Amino acid sequence: MQQGEASKTVRTTCPYCGVGCGVLATPQPDGSMAIAGDPEHPANFGRLCSKGSALGETLALSNRLLQPEVDGVVTSWDAALERVASTFSRTIAEHGPDAVAIYGSGQLLTEDYYVANKLMKGFIGSGNMDTNSRLCMASSVAGHKRAFGSDTVPGNYEDLELADLIVLVGSNLGWCHPVLYQRITKAKAERPGMRVVLIDPRRTASADLADLHLPVQSDGDSALFVGLLSHLSTAGAIDAGFVADHTEGSTEALAVADHWPVERVAQATGIPETDVRRFYDWFAGTERVVTVYSQGVNQSGVGTDKVNAIINAHLLTGRIGKPGMGPFSVTGQPNAMGGREVGGLANTLAAHMDFTPEAIDRVGRFWNSTSVATKAGLKAVDLFAAVARGEVKALWIMATNPVDSMPEADAVRAALAACPFVVVSDMTDRTDTVLHAHVRLPAAGWGEKDGTVTNSERRISRQRPFLPLPGAARPDWWIISQVAQRMGFGAAFDYAGPADIFAEHAALTAFENDGTRDLDLAGLVGADYESLAPVQWPVRAQSRTRLFGDGRFFTPDQRARFVAVVPPEPIRPAPGQLILNTGRVRDHWHTMTRTGKTARLSAHYAEPFAELHPLDAAELGITPATLVRLGNAHGSAIVRALVTDRQQRGHVFAPMHWTDQFASNGRVDALVTARTDAISGQPALKMAQVAAMPFIVERYGFFVARQRPALATDYWAIAEAPDGVRGELGFVEEPGDWDAWLRAAFALPAAARVHSVIDSGSGRRSFAVLADRQLQLALYVAATPVAVARQWAVDLLKADDVSASMVLAGRPGADRPDAGAIVCSCFSVGRNTIAGAVTEQGCTTVEAVGACTRAGTNCGSCRAEIRGIIDAHRLVAAAE
Numbered sequence: 001m002q003q004g005e006a007s008k009t010v011r012t013t014c015p016y017c018g019v020g021c022g023v024l025a026t027p028q029p030d031g032s033m034a035i036a037g038d039p040e041h042p043a044n045f046g047r048l049c050s051k052g053s054a055l056g057e058t059l060a061l062s063n064r065l066l067q068p069e070v071d072g073v074v075t076s077w078d079a080a081l082e083r084v085a086s087t088f089s090r091t092i093a094e095h096g097p098d099a100v101a102i103y104g105s106g107q108l109l110t111e112d113y114y115v116a117n118k119l120m121k122g123f124i125g126s127g128n129m130d131t132n133s134r135l136c137m138a139s140s141v142a143g144h145k146r147a148f149g150s151d152t153v154p155g156n157y158e159d160l161e162l163a164d165l166i167v168l169v170g171s172n173l174g175w176c177h178p179v180l181y182q183r184i185t186k187a188k189a190e191r192p193g194m195r196v197v198l199i200d201p202r203r204t205a206s207a208d209l210a211d212l213h214l215p216v217q218s219d220g221d222s223a224l225f226v227g228l229l230s231h232l233s234t235a236g237a238i239d240a241g242f243v244a245d246h247t248e249g250s251t252e253a254l255a256v257a258d259h260w261p262v263e264r265v266a267q268a269t270g271i272p273e274t275d276v277r278r279f280y281d282w283f284a285g286t287e288r289v290v291t292v293y294s295q296g297v298n299q300s301g302v303g304t305d306k307v308n309a310i311i312n313a314h315l316l317t318g319r320i321g322k323p324g325m326g327p328f329s330v331t332g333q334p335n336a337m338g339g340r341e342v343g344g345l346a347n348t349l350a351a352h353m354d355f356t357p358e359a360i361d362r363v364g365r366f367w368n369s370t371s372v373a374t375k376a377g378l379k380a381v382d383l384f385a386a387v388a389r390g391e392v393k394a395l396w397i398m399a400t401n402p403v404d405s406m407p408e409a410d411a412v413r414a415a416l417a418a419c420p421f422v423v424v425s426d427m428t429d430r431t432d433t434v435l436h437a438h439v440r441l442p443a444a445g446w447g448e449k450d451g452t453v454t455n456s457e458r459r460i461s462r463q464r465p466f467l468p469l470p471g472a473a474r475p476d477w478w479i480i481s482q483v484a485q486r487m488g489f490g491a492a493f494d495y496a497g498p499a500d501i502f503a504e505h506a507a508l509t510a511f512e513n514d515g516t517r518d519l520d521l522a523g524l525v526g527a528d529y530e531s532l533a534p535v536q537w538p539v540r541a542q543s544r545t546r547l548f549g550d551g552r553f554f555t556p557d558q559r560a561r562f563v564a565v566v567p568p569e570p571i572r573p574a575p576g577q578l579i580l581n582t583g584r585v586r587d588h589w590h591t592m593t594r595t596g597k598t599a600r601l602s603a604h605y606a607e608p609f610a611e612l613h614p615l616d617a618a619e620l621g622i623t624p625a626t627l628v629r630l631g632n633a634h635g636s637a638i639v640r641a642l643v644t645d646r647q648q649r650g651h652v653f654a655p656m657h658w659t660d661q662f663a664s665n666g667r668v669d670a671l672v673t674a675r676t677d678a679i680s681g682q683p684a685l686k687m688a689q690v691a692a693m694p695f696i697v698e699r700y701g702f703f704v705a706r707q708r709p710a711l712a713t714d715y716w717a718i719a720e721a722p723d724g725v726r727g728e729l730g731f732v733e734e735p736g737d738w739d740a741w742l743r744a745a746f747a748l749p750a751a752a753r754v755h756s757v758i759d760s761g762s763g764r765r766s767f768a769v770l771a772d773r774q775l776q777l778a779l780y781v782a783a784t785p786v787a788v789a790r791q792w793a794v795d796l797l798k799a800d801d802v803s804a805s806m807v808l809a810g811r812p813g814a815d816r817p818d819a820g821a822i823v824c825s826c827f828s829v830g831r832n833t834i835a836g837a838v839t840e841q842g843c844t845t846v847e848a849v850g851a852c853t854r855a856g857t858n859c860g861s862c863r864a865e866i867r868g869i870i871d872a873h874r875l876v877a878a879a880e
């Protein structure tokens, strides 16, 4: 398919997770965009997950930042760029280059990242360019560098299908990298001998695929893998030839590991001895092993050591650089890898080169600059601390939302509020960070941007535009280049477009490389950028077929390094506290600036929540579906209690997506301590200590409405619904006049008729406002969590013939059955519909439910939940 020729379909790449799926975008006659998986893309071969499938629903211009603004006033690009350039130049002149900083994002394209990094490290002369990838996989980078001498992910996605044992560590692949999960699921179905082990404190959705789940204590994975090293040695699973010929440090690593017999590992990790042994025996006895890890490993105070403990096990067995085996860090963000490649992390200079004298000289000659930074800059947590201390006085934030995503997020918010000069380039005008910007720069979004991204398997893919730039929005590379030119660095930033930038980036990776650096794009210098097909690096003239396949690494002596990892004490809850594990839900992405725009993706979880073990909840006096307050010295959050035995005792899981734009107090990263890994600087985002307690309200509420209300209730959470919004409410004190409260909150005209009724038995109040037999507003209020058929109420917004009595009754009639909470987002299939397929149509397998309802037949991310519904009915039937 050629771009812009016979077909209008554009071949591009998904902007969400690090799987990097190929996407086909085809404009429709009605102005919408049809989105499909690209069958030719090697990451997904046509598959998409629920988020990718819904991309077409996120393209509306609502909430877009469309014009430059200075001090809250719309202005011209000239004026805005001049203000940024002059303020940065003046700050540098008065306080030195380290008084300014850029904080980027894995959402930036490689070309954007390259220009930003070149400006800061190459011409301003400071290392202060860091990125939100610091929160994501900085510990993997540091672990790779210690072991391999380079930040190299050695594996391919195909290895996941070839492996006989897949070990998932701290990775809920089923929800966070769903297409990879589907590839493994298919391979496992075809090769029943294939095994999957899940190592995670929670029984996540990925447990559905696991033959063995090891519910490890927080940071206990370190002891688990150190003990594994010892076991591999005693079990005779060492590849002695590989270790002798291609590694250093095995003796020292094993000397530490030998202090960790199975019994001690079991005690430290909280995992039964028999399960530890089973895992160790499977690992020792299986040649083709891939260990997949992500944030559960990286987001820790000892993340780098954990990465090396995993790599050690692969080095000892020689299981690296060969098909179906190896350690495999999967990145969270769409272009975390591209950012690493250009030098987006503050401790990297450029193109996988660090701040060594040779690299500084080389990069300076390549960029023709004499002011290249000579030392690493501030890593994210240190950067915002420096902003708080007033040392960084001018900060440019690009495509990210640190007011919500950084640890101790309230302190970050205060630091930005006090910072003399904050620039934010973003596509969204309503983030908690944009609110603090002195200058707001409207950036191009997905579908408008033009460039490349690199996925978790080092595959570079094009993101191509298929929409015009809206308003005055401009690509990030253009914005940065314009500021650079106004700062006096014109010649070095005179790019005609992203193809120029990519060519320069590729040339830098190849410059004086000679096989000494892993990142080498020599083969792409001069490539046809427009038609560039997905390509995995290195792309050298004489490419090694598989990185590390020849046992050569990128250390000075080309030998890999074992690291003698000493396991820390696993983190256990302090008295009266729970360990807060933050993470993602299936259908939302980061701070919801894009996924929060779609009703379909907002239906799976429509409000922030905390997953608590039933015994912890009972001890704390927290009942299911009530509100719970999580708090510690850094902040607090109020969320819904989700009581489930998937959670381990002493732990609480809360998603990191909710912001002040979607909930009254759902920013869970406000509670996360800014403790970082000493080597990588990555914060321990999954291990804060918090107290949990009931948040007592006098009244709960649930509403659906055509328009977003202005809410100031003690608790509120709002989500998109088809043709309107839906929301949850909590009132510490019941309003004295409900009619007045309702009219004010929903801005009802004085003439609007509010129908209402009070249920004499339960005391529940129901309100309805209609116009022309269409629902405008329904509100239900009760002393306990509102028991109303929510999906039915949401669906009423789409109905044409609605009566007040029907709405006030709060329950569906026979003509409009309640689908129940959405389980399958791809086809909007609810829990009740699936349950009906099980009980009334006799479906006993996920496949049978799919045949009846279509649920689970597209991306498959909901298959674990479908299986749970089937199992629940099986248990009930057995009990009867």
Ligand code: SF4
Pocket (backbone or CB within 6 Å): 014, 015, 016, 017, 018, 019, 020, 021, 044, 047, 048, 049, 050, 051, 052, 053, 177, 178, 179, 180
């Ligand atoms: S798995 Fe889903 S979110 Fe990730 S790249 Fe693919 S479609 Fe996008």
